Amino acid sequence: MRYRIAADADAPHYLAVEADLDTITTQTVELQLPAWRPGRYELQHFAKNIQRFQVVDDTGQPLPFRKIAKDRWRVETNGVSALTVRYNYYANIINAGTSFVDEGLLYVNPINLCLYAEGRIDEECTLELDIPADWPVACGLRQLAPGVLWARDYYELVDCPLMASPFIQEVSYEVQGVLFHVWIQGGWRTDGTDSFDPERIRRDFSQFSVKQIELYGEFPEKEYHFLTIVLPTAFYHGVEHRNSTMLVLGPNDEGEGLYQDLLGVSSHELFHAWNIIRIRPAELLPYDFTKENYFTTCFVAEGVTTYYGDLMLRRSAVFNDAAYLKELQVMFKRHFETSGRALQSLVESSWDLWLDGYEKGVPDRKVSVYYKGAIAALILDLHIRRRTNHARSLDDVMRTMWAQFGKPFLGYTLDDYRAVTEAVAGESLDWYYDLCIFGNQPLEAKLNEYLAWVSLRIEYDESHTIHLLETGDEAGLLQRAKWFGAPLTQEPHEGAVAEENLERT
Incomplete structure (x- = not known):
């Protein structure tokens, strides 16, 4: 699959999604949107957030389809070898497992809104973001070009959330050859000062990362990303991912309490890099x-x-x-x-x-x-x-x-x-x-x-x-x-x- 994601120009707080599928050889294709996300073991029925849904061939002509389950569509291919799915997704809630868009932030958990073709879940994926060229992208996926991400398969794609914004701060450090990134969006107090001290983050995160790696003797990945959104309201939520974690904390004016929350949830989620991401039931x-x-x-x-x-x-x-x-x-x-x-x-x-x-x-x-x-x-x-x-x-x-x-x-x-x-x-x-x-x-x-x-x-x-x-x-x-x-x-x-x-x- 090749995905393109942009803010929907016609519907505020919706994301417009296009998904291309080629080399089709079957009379029908079944498209599935996940019903739940790893790290949250409950059905969340992401399809309920889709407003519009359309399937066209490579010439732009509509293809017939029907919904056969709450989050599954069967498409009649009419002999074509490629199709494009166009739909939009409501993205107006921020927690560590959602997606959100406004004029200053694109935050996407691909598990929410990237569907897959049955039988082709193991194929590589690309994800193109329609964002300004100067917006940095924080994500554990490989970046082929600015705003273009690559995953070896669908499982990797949906286990790598992303943030893109002109207001992201980054703190990096290295432990035993592993590069760690702490990305923070919204990390400013109402008076405009930083909520966090970068040097303190670098020191403390390095220390607990060292101890966790010492326990296991090695780290599963070459890089790791702490993606953090700080809200003006009270919040505490983290979700583990393949080579990253998504954190949402607040309020941004809480001071030392906010930093203690960042430490606690970050250490917890880093331990998941071994326990559940790979030591898995x-x-x-x-x-x-x-x-x-x-x-x-x-x-x-x-x-x-x-x-x-x-x-x-x-x-x-x-x-x-x-x-x-x-x-x-x-x-x-x-x-x-x-x-x-x-x-x-x-x-x-x-x-x-x-x-x-x-x-x-x-x-x-x-x-x-x-x-x-x-x-x-x-x-x-x-x-x-x-x-x-x-x-x-x-x-x-x-x-x-x-x-x-x-x-x-x-x-x-x-x-x-x-x-x-x-x-x-x-x-x-x-x-x-x-x-x-x-x-x-x-x-x-x-x-x-x-x-x-x-x-x-x-x-x-x-x-x-x-x-x-x-x-x-x-x-x-x-x-x-x-x-x-x-x-x-x-x-x-x-x-x-x-x-x-x-x-x-």
């Missing part, structure tokens, strides 16, 4: 964009990543102890105070992401694969560390998953993950899977058993608000330093973790 290889792709291991994809996102900021000394413990407290609050007595297990809630995983839902039904998944990962990490005196850890689990499944790009199953965790632990983990993964029992007691080993504990107060406390145990502080992989940065003490500004936007 078997049920998602390859993606089927026409329907739900059910899987039970989102607690690995998102829970383990949530755990490591903040831990890597501590290991790299971007966060000190106090900053990391605040993030732990936020995670504990979000699970225990909202779904600590929910009836679903992690595997059940992983499966039901496709039903209502991103909605509040009915009370005490589901758990968050992000927050309970991260708590389960923490318990497993501390269990392996305690049993082996830090000789092995969850790091070894993830390295093994990378070597066995990620690097060769072979999908893993829940049984595969369990086998790897038990091999690293050197014992059966029946208790762990029965309690933390397949069970729905409260986790406070088991969590406190392991937190005590690192001089921490959680407690509820009279209003059922949970607090993370430090016990001041000297032996536990030594274990905590080994867990962090870095010297402690605060004086040992006993008491509550400071709770001001606990909640992110």
Whole structure:
């Protein structure tokens, strides 16, 4: 397919799309628009945003077509060898998975609006943008010429969002031969000053990138892009992609809080470059964009990543102890105070992401694969560390998953993950899977058993608000330093973790 995207001259906030298909040899062609996007495991029905739709041959004459499903069209080719599809797409919402156009920004997630021809999804694609020549384009795709992008197949095309704007700032850095780009659009305060310090970004991002690459021993790509849109309103959203991440944050006047959000979501999404982009559940290889792709291991994809996102900021000394413990407290609050007595297990809630995983839902039904998944990962990490005196850890689990499944790009199953965790632990983990993964029992007691080993504990107060406390145990502080992989940065003490500004936007 060859795609051309421009602002629709006849309809504000619509994108005009043309898609050319050649070397046609069949009597009919079926065209499919995805029903969902990777990184968000729910049906989103992008076809609902199409206003006009037309198919013509290479002379511009209309070809007959009919819609055979909500997002699928069958075209009668009438013997022609090439056709062009012309349609427009409503692009007036900004989050990390949408598309948007106005006079100063073209933001496209190709998964929203680039259809494909059935049977030809593995063919190379080009994407041409109708933008001013001086607009820089931030994207992980190869650029053949200004505004012209190339993908080896449709899967790569739709896993590479793009931003084009005259107002984009770029900060780049290099780690172990990998070039990283931090692209920021809208990163100015209302007084016109920068929301971010480029040198601080370069320093902090380099530090956590180094630690993540050290864990796995290598990086999957030659380049990586952090695409960031900063809004004037409160926002916090990130989505992982093949060699990039799309981030939307706000408000731009929040100052230090905005920068902490940028760090937290960026570290999380970078960890996805290994975990889910390549260490991928078997049920998602390859993606089927026409329907739900059910899987039970989102607690690995998102829970383990949530755990490591903040831990890597501590290991790299971007966060000190106090900053990391605040993030732990936020995670504990979000699970225990909202779904600590929910009836679903992690595997059940992983499966039901496709039903209502991103909605509040009915009370005490589901758990968050992000927050309970991260708590389960923490318990497993501390269990392996305690049993082996830090000789092995969850790091070894993830390295093994990378070597066995990620690097060769072979999908893993829940049984595969369990086998790897038990091999690293050197014992059966029946208790762990029965309690933390397949069970729905409260986790406070088991969590406190392991937190005590690192001089921490959680407690509820009279209003059922949970607090993370430090016990001041000297032996536990030594274990905590080994867990962090870095010297402690605060004086040992006993008491509550400071709770001001606990909640992110």
